[in-house]
Amino acid sequence: MSVLSRNFFKGSYKIRVEGLRLNQFLSECLKNGIEVTQIKNKNDFTLECMISEKSYNEIIKKKYGNRYRITRLKSTGFSKFKKKARQKKGFAAGLLIFLYLLYYQSLFITEIEIKGIETINEDEFRTALMEFGVAEGNKKVEDIEALKEYFYLKYDELAWIGIQYTGNKMIIDIAEKSEAPEIISYDIPCDIVAKKTGYIEKVITKYGRPVVQAGEFVKEGDILISGIVPDEETEEIKYIHSLGEVYAKIIYRFNITEEKKEIIKNETGEKSYGLRLKAGTIDIETGHQNIEYKNYIRQDSNIFDVMIPFPIKVSLIELSELDISYRQKEQNEMENSISKKISEYIKKNIPEDAEILNKDLMYDEERNIIKISVIIESLEEIGCEVKMIPIY
Amino acid sequence: MDIDMDLLYDFSINIPRVIISGNYAILDNVNKILSFTDKGLVADTGKRFTTVNGENIEIKDLKDHRLIITGNIISVEFFLNKKGD
Numbered sequence: 001m002s003v004l005s006r007n008f009f010k011g012s013y014k015i016r017v018e019g020l021r022l023n024q025f026l027s028e029c030l031k032n033g034i035e036v037t038q039i040k041n042k043n044d045f046t047l048e049c050m051i052s053e054k055s056y057n058e059i060i061k062k063k064y065g066n067r068y069r070i071t072r073l074k075s076t077g078f079s080k081f082k083k084k085a086r087q088k089k090g091f092a093a094g095l096l097i098f099l100y101l102l103y104y105q106s107l108f109i110t111e112i113e114i115k116g117i118e119t120i121n122e123d124e125f126r127t128a129l130m131e132f133g134v135a136e137g138n139k140k141v142e143d144i145e146a147l148k149e150y151f152y153l154k155y156d157e158l159a160w161i162g163i164q165y166t167g168n169k170m171i172i173d174i175a176e177k178s179e180a181p182e183i184i185s186y187d188i189p190c191d192i193v194a195k196k197t198g199y200i201e202k203v204i205t206k207y208g209r210p211v212v213q214a215g216e217f218v219k220e221g222d223i224l225i226s227g228i229v230p231d232e233e234t235e236e237i238k239y240i241h242s243l244g245e246v247y248a249k250i251i252y253r254f255n256i257t258e259e260k261k262e263i264i265k266n267e268t269g270e271k272s273y274g275l276r277l278k279a280g281t282i283d284i285e286t287g288h289q290n291i292e293y294k295n296y297i298r299q300d301s302n303i304f305d306v307m308i309p310f311p312i313k314v315s316l317i318e319l320s321e322l323d324i325s326y327r328q329k330e331q332n333e334m335e336n337s338i339s340k341k342i343s344e345y346i347k348k349n350i351p352e353d354a355e356i357l358n359k360d361l362m363y364d365e366e367r368n369i370i371k372i373s374v375i376i377e378s379l380e381e382i383g384c385e386v387k388m389i390p391i392y
Numbered sequence: 393m394d395i396d397m398d399l400l401y402d403f404s405i406n407i408p409r410v411i412i413s414g415n416y417a418i419l420d421n422v423n424k425i426l427s428f429t430d431k432g433l434v435a436d437t438g439k440r441f442t443t444v445n446g447e448n449i450e451i452k453d454l455k456d457h458r459l460i461i462t463g464n465i466i467s468v469e470f471f472l473n474k475k476g477d
Contacts, residue, residue, distance in 0.1 A: 027424040030454060039451035041430045049451075 011053040011079030014038075015060070018046050019068035034059060053079055107139055110168040110307045118176050120155060128154055140165060168307060184385050189239035192225035192383040194218045198248035201379060208242025218248065218382075227388050239388060246383040249357065252349065252376040256341045258334055260368045261326040267297070270321040276300065278313040287317055295322040338372055346376065355379040405457075406438035410468055416452075417444055417461040417468070425459075433461065441471040 017025055029036050039049040085092035132150055134141055141147050144163050151161050162173035184190050200216045208225040212218055227242040274287015296319045304314040358377040409420040424436040432445040449463035
């Protein structure tokens with residue numbers, strides 16, 4: 001520790017020593033091991049110096065007080081603050097409470113950010129967090145490894161999880177596993193099973209016993225080509241890895257809606273402003289009580305937003321008046337919009353290699369809305385290999 | 393410096409030892425301060441008295457038989473002590 005910082009914590013006094021033979025005073029300090037710093041000779045009978053508080057109280061005052069006139073000019077260091085704090089007890093108590101609150105609030109989580117979530121439901125994930133005791137407003141979890149283990153056990157699809165704190169914010173990074181299709185080895189017996197409900201169009205059996213025929217209706221999970229084959233000679237049952245392709249006609253039914261009128265929102269140019277103050281659970285807003293706008297857009301821009309030491313947010317509210325009008329859509333426009341919606345559905349739900357056989361649209365008008373019931377027939381390969389569980 | 397001189401320099405506590413660098417002087421083995429003004433300082437450093445002369449002389453630190461002197465140092469002189477060594 002340097003002399004400066006050592007003296008700061010010990011506390012020191014600047015003193016003026018007046019008298020004859022000041023050199024003797026310094027010599028005796030030297031002899032008694034008293035550290036004296038910043039000695040300035042003012043005149044033949046006066047010198048000023050800095051001396052530690054302890055030395056001053058224990059030695060200087062008692063031993064040299066009668067030989068020299070010693071005046072304390074000022075005190076420096078931590079003890080000065082201590083003394084001041086003693087005099088201003090209310091201030092000191094407030095400062096201590098503030099420091100304690102600052103420390104206390106740092107023990108809690110104010111925000112949880114989850115990154116990289118894709119297939120896992122975020123609400124479920126947050127509920128799982130809450131089950132472990134992690135939520136906004138709760139204390140920070142110290143055993144992060146235990147939390148990670150909890151998630152690895154709870155979610156199989158989790159490849160990696162990283163948890164860290166930045167201040168009071170908890171950041172959870174997630175990497176999910178990409179699911180690889182299950183490849184069943186040729187020496188493992190399996191059935192070919194329907195992955196969708198539909199009408200069989202064609203069965204191409206390469207290996208195994210076909211169970212269904214063209215024209216039959218099958219449900220999801222029904223066996224199409226069985227891997228259980230009786231031996232023609234011995235009549236014993238053999239379990240084989242069945243191979244083949246099964247094509248079926250799949251029917252998709254869905255509804256879409258299209259509005260006849262388009263809403264046009266135009267800003268009139270009239271604006272009104274207000275302020276919003278949010279501190280903890282207190283939420284005060286001004287400005288929108290007296291406005292007479294029928295329709296308006298509200299835009300909040302933050303002026304001041306802090307979480308630490310307390311969550312305080314001040315924002316400017318801008319209310320812009322809107323003039324709402326309607327426009328009748330043209331037929332072409334509606335047709336384009338409907339076909340776009342159908343294409344989007346097909347892209348999302350029907351495999352790329354499927355062949356669209358038929359498309360039926362049924363219109364139903366209701367006030368300003370047109371309801372369209374869509375039926376699509378497609379030809380798809382619906383067979384999927386599923387491991388057989390032999391019965392012994 | 394041969395080894396005798398080296399040892400004498402490092403361990404002898406009864407001879408003056410002065411290090412001067414710019415406006416700083418470190419004076420070791422000080423037993424007593426005989427005189428101190430802003431023009432100079434005389435110290436008993438064992439076998440000899442040491443005088444540091446200059447202007448605006450101040451003692452920055454005084455501890456463990458060591459003085460750290462600051463100011464415009466002009467000269468350093470050594471005098472024999474009373475014993476006439």
